[in-house]
Amino acid sequence: MSRQINAARSMKKVIQNLIVHIFLAITGFIWVLPIFFVILTSFRAEKGTYTSYIFPKNYTLNNYHKLFSQAGSLVFTKWFMNTLLVAIASCLISAFFVLSISYVLSRLRFKMRKKLMNIALILGMFPGFMSMIAVYYILKGLGLLENGPFKLFALVLVYSAGSCLGFYIAKGFFDTIPKTIDEAAYIDGATKFQVFKKITIPLSKPIIVNTLLTSFMAPWVDYIFAKVILGQDRQYYTIAIGLWTMLQKEFIQYYYTTFFAGCVIISIPIAILFLYAQRFYVDGMSGAVKG
CATH class of the missing domain: 1.10.3720.10 (MetI-like)
Structure with a gap:
């Protein structure tokens, strides 16, 4: 009986840790996404303010x-x-x-x-x-x-x-x-x-x-x-x-x-x-x- 209780507690702790790590991963991705977009856009060869795609079709150092x-x-x-x-x-x-x-x-x-x-x-x-x-x-x-x-x-x-x-x-x-x-x-x-x-x-x-x-x-x-x-x-x-x-x-x-x-x-x-x-x-x- 005690083994089952310990196993249940252990499983509950694993699930809680998994949920926390998933939440932190999603939050971290949301936090990094704008930075990633800024870096990508800085190398974008296409001109203009708006594109229908995230990843540039051509890359250049001309912006720098x-x-x-x-x-x-x-x-x-x-x-x-x-x-x-x-x-x-x-x-x-x-x-x-x-x-x-x-x-x-x-x-x-x-x-x-x-x-x-x-x-x-x-x-x-x-x-x-x-x-x-x-x-x-x-x-x-x-x-x-x-x-x-x-x-x-x-x-x-x-x-x-x-x-x-x-x-x-x-x-x-x-x-x-x-x-x-x-x-x-x-x-x-x-x-x-x-x-x-x-x-x-x-x-x-x-x-x-x-x-x-x-x-x-x-x-x-x-x-x-x-x-x-x-x-x-x-x-x-x-x-x-x-x-x-x-x-x-x-x-x-x-x-x-x-x-x-x-x-x-x-x-x-x-x-x-x-x-x-x-x-x-x-x-x-x-x-x-x-x-």
């Missing part, structure tokens, strides 16, 4: 060549370098801001600390583009929207300043580091900055990588703020705006497949970063949950 040919109004290389410059600068400044604020709120105790954290939490609930018009006029009043290089600098300021509200994850990670380590360093004569620089930062590699990745992603994929600040100055466009121009009515028939080639190109740096930093990224998120 057209991206870097700098023909007409398409300056993809310039857009790529603009985005890379803004993303790297925003990434480094944002990481410094977020880690500094997170450390102060995690380790130091002062008046209004909890109230400031609550205010930041409430402000973080509102989407950033709600302040878009106010930010635009502030930057215009400062004279940062007069020419292209200043516009890129203004874009870095926008992304960096807005990152400070995302300190909660880093703070949660710092909370997991025992305070006894800091106290031992203070006894040995270390200052707060020395503790932050020589003890906390070396122990916080996962959250540093996590902060760098999230700070790098925002400029790389943002369209709304970049379009408002950069305006019509096409040579200073970021990738998101540049690719969007390919889908405008007057360009879409000619640049449709080139647009997909551009999507593949810009996904490569992000994919490399995530593959390289995946372990640190997961450790950073788990540390924040524990805190």
Whole structure:
């Protein structure tokens, strides 16, 4: 009797695992399908926006060549370098801001600390583009929207300043580091900055990588703020705006497949970063949950 019960339980567990794996396989296929379509279309030789078939009848690398040919109004290389410059600068400044604020709120105790954290939490609930018009006029009043290089600098300021509200994850990670380590360093004569620089930062590699990745992603994929600040100055466009121009009515028939080639190109740096930093990224998120 007990064997039959164990066999029934074992069979039930096998069926449950099978159902779960089938569901995950279907979900994974649905998730990968758009990526597969983008890659296929980037190699499609047929022009136009619509075909009645999924797999291209002819394949070509001309779509990728057209991206870097700098023909007409398409300056993809310039857009790529603009985005890379803004993303790297925003990434480094944002990481410094977020880690500094997170450390102060995690380790130091002062008046209004909890109230400031609550205010930041409430402000973080509102989407950033709600302040878009106010930010635009502030930057215009400062004279940062007069020419292209200043516009890129203004874009870095926008992304960096807005990152400070995302300190909660880093703070949660710092909370997991025992305070006894800091106290031992203070006894040995270390200052707060020395503790932050020589003890906390070396122990916080996962959250540093996590902060760098999230700070790098925002400029790389943002369209709304970049379009408002950069305006019509096409040579200073970021990738998101540049690719969007390919889908405008007057360009879409000619640049449709080139647009997909551009999507593949810009996904490569992000994919490399995530593959390289995946372990640190997961450790950073788990540390924040524990805190």
